[in-house]
Amino acid sequence: MSVAHGEVAQQEAPRGQVAREQQVIERIERVRRARPRLREERITMAHGAGGKATQTLIDAVFLPRLGNPVLDRMEDAAELVAGGTRLAFTTDSFVVSPLFFPGGDIGDLAINGTVNDLAVRGATPMFLSAGFILEEGFAVEDLERVVASMARAAAAAGVQVVTGDTKVVQRGGADGCYINTAGIGTMIPGVRLAAASARPGDAVLVSGPIGEHGITVMLARGELDIDADVTSDTAPLSGMVSALLHAVPGVRALRDATRGGVATVLNEIARAADVSVVVDEAAVPVSPQVRGTAELLGIDPLYVACEGRMVAVVEPDGVQPALEVLRAHPGGEQAAIIGRVAADPPGLVLLNTVFGGTRIVDLLVGDPLPRIC
Amino acid sequence: MSVAHGEVAQQEAPRGQVAREQQVIERIERVRRARPRLREERITMAHGAGGKATQTLIDAVFLPRLGNPVLDRMEDAAELVAGGTRLAFTTDSFVVSPLFFPGGDIGDLAINGTVNDLAVRGATPMFLSAGFILEEGFAVEDLERVVASMARAAAAAGVQVVTGDTKVVQRGGADGCYINTAGIGTMIPGVRLAAASARPGDAVLVSGPIGEHGITVMLARGELDIDADVTSDTAPLSGMVSALLHAVPGVRALRDATRGGVATVLNEIARAADVSVVVDEAAVPVSPQVRGTAELLGIDPLYVACEGRMVAVVEPDGVQPALEVLRAHPGGEQAAIIGRVAADPPGLVLLNTVFGGTRIVDLLVGDPLPRIC
Amino acid sequence: MAGGTLMRYVDEFRDAEKARALAARIAQLCEPGREYKFMEVCGGHTHTIYKHGLEDYLPENITLVHGPGCPVCVIPMGRVDDAIHIARQPGVLMTSFGDMMRVPGGNGSFFDANARDTNIRMVYSPLDALAIARQRPEQRIVFMAIGFETTAPSTAMTLLRARAEGLRNFFVFANHVTIIPAIKAILDSPDLRLDGFLGPGHVSTVIGCRPYEFIARDYGKPVVVAGFEPLDILQSVYLLMRQLAEGRCAVENQYGRVVPWDGNPIALQAINQTMRLRPFFEWRGLGFINHSALRLREEFAEYDAELVFDVPGVRIADPKACQCGEVLKGVLKPWECKVFGTACTPETPIGTCMVSPEGACAAYYNFGRFSRQRVREASRV
Amino acid sequence: MAGGTLMRYVDEFRDAEKARALAARIAQLCEPGREYKFMEVCGGHTHTIYKHGLEDYLPENITLVHGPGCPVCVIPMGRVDDAIHIARQPGVLMTSFGDMMRVPGGNGSFFDANARDTNIRMVYSPLDALAIARQRPEQRIVFMAIGFETTAPSTAMTLLRARAEGLRNFFVFANHVTIIPAIKAILDSPDLRLDGFLGPGHVSTVIGCRPYEFIARDYGKPVVVAGFEPLDILQSVYLLMRQLAEGRCAVENQYGRVVPWDGNPIALQAINQTMRLRPFFEWRGLGFINHSALRLREEFAEYDAELVFDVPGVRIADPKACQCGEVLKGVLKPWECKVFGTACTPETPIGTCMVSPEGACAAYYNFGRFSRQRVREASRV
Amino acid sequence: MCLGIPGELVDTVAEQPDLGVVMVSGVRRKINVALLADQDLRLGDWVLVHVGFALSKISEDEARAVLAFLESIGTPYADELTALRESNIDGWPGEH
Amino acid sequence: MCLGIPGELVDTVAEQPDLGVVMVSGVRRKINVALLADQDLRLGDWVLVHVGFALSKISEDEARAVLAFLESIGTPYADELTALRESNIDGWPGEH
Ligand code: SF4
Ligand code: SF4
Ligand SMILES: [Mg+2]
Ligand SMILES: [Mg+2]
Ligand SMILES: [Mg+2]
Ligand SMILES: [Mg+2]
Ligand SMILES: [Mg+2]
Ligand SMILES: [Mg+2]
């Protein structure tokens, strides 16, 4: 995997211009590292998309007020000690529209999402809470379907829903049904995972083809009138994580690639560990349907959400065993090494394109938008 | 405290009629105890009000699918064992409108509500999650206010928000801001509280005047055009509970009287323990403003929500010490013994009226509605 | 509490000691072996009776029979459906009192309709509906007016105000009913024996006491116009018992602090200016009663939701099991209805009497449904 | 991948080996010491160049200059404000392409407006906006049309369809621009030295290749109409270099698989039937250009949002710091703008070039902004 | 039949003679008093409020008479009769 | 300037001659083909899709010629020139 094809562009550009461009790039990086300022007076959709706007909101509104050493780490789940026991604790709200889509529904998402945030933290998911916000007029039949799906997903992941809450809001105050789950897991002894621990030379893996959940949901809305044989990848990762962690000691960090997709997770790792992540475009598993839809809409699958895929950062020695464990696990058949960690340029994700060029893969501001140009 | 004034109505009614009425009453009680059937095809506001409709929804939709021994107990918080540690775990979503009201806002409600559900279970609240669902267009300034208020409330209750999530939904998909919190506490050693453990002869206490939160919010909506000097009772109960449990060994059960008010909590206790709870109307602390508003609107303060009041069931020996502890604690100055547990009629809450009569205090179907007749 | 102290007109009339003394006097007036049946016409009285446990004070041979005076309970199912039909029209925001929200029509209540597709919201006063109309010129605000003569003046005043302001997006769906024809229907009903009436206190603030004179004069039954605190009702029962004991038969006004003998002339005029009697109207459980309800006058046609909107006006037969009619006429006690408390409960009302807190069935179910026998025994512990 | 196998018309043109061979040939054609500047007129090319890291293949003395061919980037702020103004009218649902959602007007973007009070939603095709109009007769659906001649036919066909169906709640806010006057403006601009043009491939499917002939004939610059895969662009650069090496100056069509020499006559006719040239139109950064945009013809007045709605049409001066004009003309490289990457970033765009993925600034910021030097060193590890 | 609440008239509303402010247990609400236009209402008067309208002015004398009657209940029949007459309950038209 | 995607025409739409179904990497979408009414489109043809419209029919011959030219790049200049001529790039009007 080489970062750029230097063979061709041997000549150096005029010294002055390169120096000036270099200065600009350094200035930009300084700006990017500064605590961002929230300029908007009102919340926009971008603040919920998991990209730059979300991070800015968190940095500007939440952390300064609620921050503490645990919250500040911004990992998938908080690691706590309660009564001498090491626990992981996490929460997510689910507001997916439509509620039902090929391969899943809001119910199994709500279970798997929280199970996965616990699992990728190195915990064994155990207990979940479920908070429902229902819109007046929501069909009881649909609620029953959602709850049944939660029950199946919980059973599959080996967790129990032990506490819950139901609120109803007036018609127009929600979009059918929103679900929040929080989850508790016990940390697997001896395991310490952190995005910040990625080191140059580590390999970066994904556990399967990317973007299937996001594309499925986008198409299920029906507005794009696109017909593709694609189903959500929603699945619990706890089994796969447990197998991986027990077999491979050299796993440094895991993240489930949800909102913002693999690109966002890689950026989070690059920033947390102050390293660069270099991805080989050709190595990233993407199904033809996801690729086709993304092409039609002008969006990049790297930014499209998964709900049952994770990114793993593994020490050089552990890479091959890790790949074997992942591929041997159901749902991990297409796991792949997609890149590696490098030292420079710190905080950036680079992509070696199929075409042989190199480019940045930055955080998006908000959701990737279908575009015409 | 006598249940009925038998002095006057000495004569017995005609034997046949009494027997027939008695049969009807027994038939009704059988129907009430059977698992209720959900008849509605769609969710209505009543399903979120905490009364009969909510219980029916839970019994018909949630428990049959998600149920397990912990969830089935339907206590304020689940009691768990994780890694050898006894934990309490609970969740609530907050959808209050308006978001800001005299004495509080959705932010401190979201903290106190979960802190209180942990506290009344006999746990020391420790860690909270916070899940935000924001409506596109929500003012960032308001969000900052809410989060600042959460921070203050968390500090006051001695808990940390350690994990969070933010989602944004399209305008019209929420009413400004909804917050879910889940919370973890460690169980206070030796304490076992359960609504089901109430026994005839126990006393029933409330920790302060009732209904202030619900009335405040109702008036803050501005639609009723009523002007009253009343502020929400939102407050953490953890300090008071801790003081009570350490001083009085005879506390059987605690419940914070939120949705559905004190009447709902008493019904839950009566049903869980298969006892009757007999309340002395004159002993229930209600502020004049709450009483006046309730009169104007034709609603009963017993059903109006509090967010910083609890009901305590205490063994006979513990009653006076318990009252003293509560009254000595800030916010508990107006704590009162409002009734007692009796054996018969099981599952019912009775009220001895100021006027000297006796009546049932049943669960409401939904929210108490302002009425004209 | 009384005497020279400040009056609040509430607690003063809830004194248990006075109630016991009054109850003793009432008991003294009972002729041994005789059964007394008095009808409280008004649902407000029914509510007070159960809410305060007033029956605990009455000897068992005095029975209070619950009358038709609950404006919600007498609305036929078809009218609820009509309201929902109006609410479904484009741009309509329907308003009504909280009391109406759970009343079942042929296809569910307002809450059920809201769960489907309507926007029906509670108001505390018709003036609040008018205020909404002012604030939202792009919407059509319909106020579903219900109530006896007590409430009709507020609708009338609101209509006059709407016309004065020239508001064009405010409409009234009138369902006001009048109490006298209903009392007459009950008096004419063959299956009922009554010894007297507790007259409806708040209706009487508007219509006064004269309209009840025919009851004493033509039907030979005493009437006492009664207030709504428990002592008011107990005193009124005492006054009825005294008339019977003294062999008198008159209209008396226990509630003189509120009810003028001649009613409220301004209120009567406002009603008259905006509404006229309908030739007939269906009362739930009682069937069609002539001249028993009000509709808007022609001069207010442009405010009349029945004219502006296309109202289906389909008559919906009451569910077969429903015995509300018998309960409203006082023929049956609530618990004597076959579905009471099992199929018909406040969460699943079959009849309207189970919906309004003033409905006899709801009042008995919510407040009165328990064995006094067993409670008495338990309280001795 | 090529040969007798099935064509997909995508991956075949992304082959790194062929690129290396082509790059070597390009390097061979470079006269030592000479600097070459080619403008890719089209933002789609800019996007491809950065997305695939195409500059890695070019010798440092060939510079690609990014032109004005990003239909989003050239929309002046006042037009965004006009669109938001229309979206605020009662009952309006505004639709546009996803590209427009984040473009800043004088008072924020469509997303910001939605956060306040509008309902502006993305569509994939103008036909989708028409479908919404069909489904929601009670709403007024406005489609904000943007784009060069590539996109104008779709708007035209949608208008013809709307008229055929007699839809009365569908409107077009037309912002279509034409590419030739913009190229001419750049050629006439004194501060720019160019050696040739990569012609816009997709516009040319509609207008064909003839309209570029004046560039070769009158200005003496070679033009190669180029496709959008990286090999297409690299080959087009090679063809430009070869013309220069051979001393030729012509319009060549590298993208013959898609672009007919004479364009699409049906599309041109549809445009002509529904739209006419405006006398002038403001281009962001370039100022007013004569005959450079389209509006609806009078026959379509009832579909014309500019006529039906009251559009303020206020001209908003670009922010002082903004150097989009220089970037659009290729005078400045994106990173040479003083606010690039600091005050102006994709999350806080000052100029439109930072918004569209086709905008030169956005393309460079998102894809190209890193030190090739340092990466090269790092990759040696 | 109709929820009616006694409230004390505690304020007027500037330039809106139809409106007044009543207080019930310390709680205030603007109500319409136009139905009592003929009653010469003054601050401190009590009125019966129904759906935002004052329906009648409450007579303190009548109220005190009823309470006096109730007090007398424990006393001999003759006193009770006097109290009853004072309370004006016996409402034959002729007696008014 | 304008995102254009090559797609294969895989289906027609009954009674809507203006519409066709294209497939891109196994993904199908209905598009409008009226702008190619003069092109005698057949199933299996490839078209360029832009905002839901087919803008032009893709010529496989032209594509193969470009690819042949690219293949030839490694070879002597003369061969390359032949390939280039085949690919019809040199578009002086007179040559068409
Ligand atoms: S129980 Fe129900 S159906 Fe029967 S009379 Fe009462 S309200 Fe009517
Ligand atoms: S950096 Fe921003 S302001 Fe400067 S040219 Fe680019 S888009 Fe325009
Ligand atoms: Mg995660
Ligand atoms: Mg989480
Ligand atoms: Mg998650
Ligand atoms: Mg709860
Ligand atoms: Mg909705
Ligand atoms: Mg609780």
Ligand SMILES: [Mg+2]
């Ligand atoms: Mg809870």
Ligand SMILES: [Mg+2]
């Ligand atoms: Mg709670």
Ligand SMILES: [Mg+2]
């Ligand atoms: Mg999250």
Ligand SMILES: [Mg+2]
């Ligand atoms: Mg809203």
